[in-house]
Amino acid sequence: MSVADLKKNIHKLDTGYGLMSLTWRAEPIPQSQAFEAMHRVVELSRERGHKAFFNVGEFYGPDFINLSYVHDFFAKYPDLRKDVVISCKGGADNATLTPRGSHDDVVQSVKNSVSAIGGYIDIFEVARIDTSLCTKGEVYPYESFEALAEMISEGVIGGISLSEVNEEQIRAIHKDWGKFLTCVEVELSLFSTDILQNGIAKTCAELGLSIICYSPLGRGLLTGQLKSNADIPEGDFRKSLKRFSDESLKKNLTLVRFLQEEIVDKRPQNNSITLAQLALGWVKHWNKVPEYSGAKFIPIPSGSSISKVNENFDEQKTKLTDQEFNAINKYLTTFHTVGDRYEMA
Helix, strand or coil, rough: CCCCHHHHHHHHHHCEEEEEEHCCCCCCHHHHHHHHEEEEEEEEHHCCCCCEEEECCCCCCHHHHHHHHHHHHHCCCHHHHHEEEEEEEEEEECCCCCCCCCCHHHHHHHHHHHHHHCCCEEEEEECCCCHHHHCCCCCCCCCCCCCCCHHHHHHCCEEEEEEEEEEEEEHHHHHHHHHHHHEEEECCCCCEHHHHHHCHHHHHHHHEEEEEEEEECHHHHHHHHCCCCCCHHCCCCCHHEEHHHHHHHHHHHHHHHHHHHHHHHHCCCCHCCHHHHHHHHHHHHHHHHHHHCCEEEEEECCCCCHHHHHHHHHCCCCCCCCCHHHHHHHHHCCCCCCCCCCCCC
């Protein structure tokens, strides 16, 4: 598939599927359960006339387990591969998660991922820009993307996504490698609105790049299921984040209470909405804001069961009215999340 076709397929998406939480946890979701959820995502996407979007990672668990799930899923359902766009993160030390962006490291990461998945990967992204290679004041390491371009020319991958980049990096990489770029993956949720203030979203709109919004449910905070740090399983990295400490949750959950009381509870029974659907609807509502018309905001929630997939991918339910959207944004002007995205407690 050409880069142009990849961009068209991505732009058709309402919601993508994040597979990280299937395997990057103390106890991975059993394959049988994960496959049911993955199959449902593909089924829903096919019904809506577009490909599904699987967001996966080389380091989402030990021993390439995340990619092994994808490999085994398509081994079981080979006819579904043509109906899925796979976007894979790599370019990092799988044990320490330190960026490894040298030419040879990126090539090896791509080859490892292709081997683990068992074939072609539509989109590849280095998870973080390896700024340690920028010894002369460069904005980004040229060799990382030179390696990815080589992998595209060899037919191993189809295109490039950017991940966790700033405005300056997006512009510089787009200038040099724009013909290979398909999208930009960054965090966006009601708890993490940075890209709306720091120029990233505006830059993507200007350059016509879709925005893949990871953690749209605030790593579970916006589902209403987390009330205290004790609700997070042992071994889950969220347990050690400042944002999820009991002290921080006292403040952070005030946003969840506002959403529940002022939006969810005020909906009529024949137009109900869950907290998770509200959170996804808020992300997607930015597509209606004129200044971002050149981009496409696409949330990529997880979903470890058919019921969660059905909830998250319900296009009719995951919608807000303009009045609700404005009320939420007004509240956010006085709300400040306690704990940065990766700040440790």
